Amino acid sequence: MAPTSAEIRLPEWLAQRPLPQAPASDEACMALAIGLARENVARSGGGPFGAVIRSEADGGIVALGVNLVPASGNPVLHAEVVAISLAGEALAAPGGATLFTSCEPCIMCLGAAHWAGVSRIVCAALREDAEAIGFNEGAGCVELRAEMVGRGILYERGLMRAEAGDVLSAFARSGAAIYGPGR
């Protein structure tokens, strides 16, 4: 009998976190995403990645995500996929939605954003920052990003890059395993 269900569940510490008041600024959203990345390593043993989705209709935060891969054994549960999955129908609301991520999305997460219809993606650390400590982001990002930008999606990188880079560096120094394809 093959398994018939799986759950995507935020850790307790994260589910209980107070959210910034709406309308939340870009900086408040990104500080939250980076804070989630930092705490995810320390509290849950997850990857050093966090994501926040803000509705552009009212500036309210509609979903949070952290990397749940080690905790869940589900290789698709990167922070961005978690946030997009939890946001669900809120992504289709008028006005659009912005995805804030503590590090540039890998190709799977960029593909998820493509399907989710987010209107803007804002990244802190760059792809090369993640690759410098051993993560493999996958080929195809340049091509997909160009297609998305061609459809009018805003793609911005480097907001609070130093703070996000500190989280990646601390993770690398900790000696935690860098999971990759076929981990």
Next chain:
Amino acid sequence: MAPTSAEIRLPEWLAQRPLPQAPASDEACMALAIGLARENVARSGGGPFGAVIRSEADGGIVALGVNLVPASGNPVLHAEVVAISLAGEALAAPGGATLFTSCEPCIMCLGAAHWAGVSRIVCAALREDAEAIGFNEGAGCVELRAEMVGRGILYERGLMRAEAGDVLSAFARSGAAIYGPGR
């Protein structure tokens, strides 16, 4: 309060389906994937896509998936992401795993397969078959596929293409909505 959990759940009709005995042949796995695609439209109102994951250690089927996007409101729940999520740790078992999909994966699902460490991907309908009826598979597939093949992953397309193409054609004729980026 942002949502804290989401579920990935196969529909009842699919969860109760008998599976082929192990070791299941390539053709048996693909016939199952295509059958799931066909039934998913008729029984669940989902997209015309199905996926099956077979462990190469014993030839047993470890997970099934169908497109759950319309039913769940979660844009990441393509058939391949569902199957990979349900397979979980079984993907890391020695011997590798093959992903059978009724249609070539979109860029998100190819990225999910990249992270999941599947050792072989077998597709029935081709990307151009899906695009011919209006689905947008996303840029970057060619580049990511080349990277994966370079890592030794087998990528095969066109097994039972005609049967899978019939499912896509029937879906197109039905007048069902073709969801796409920003659906």
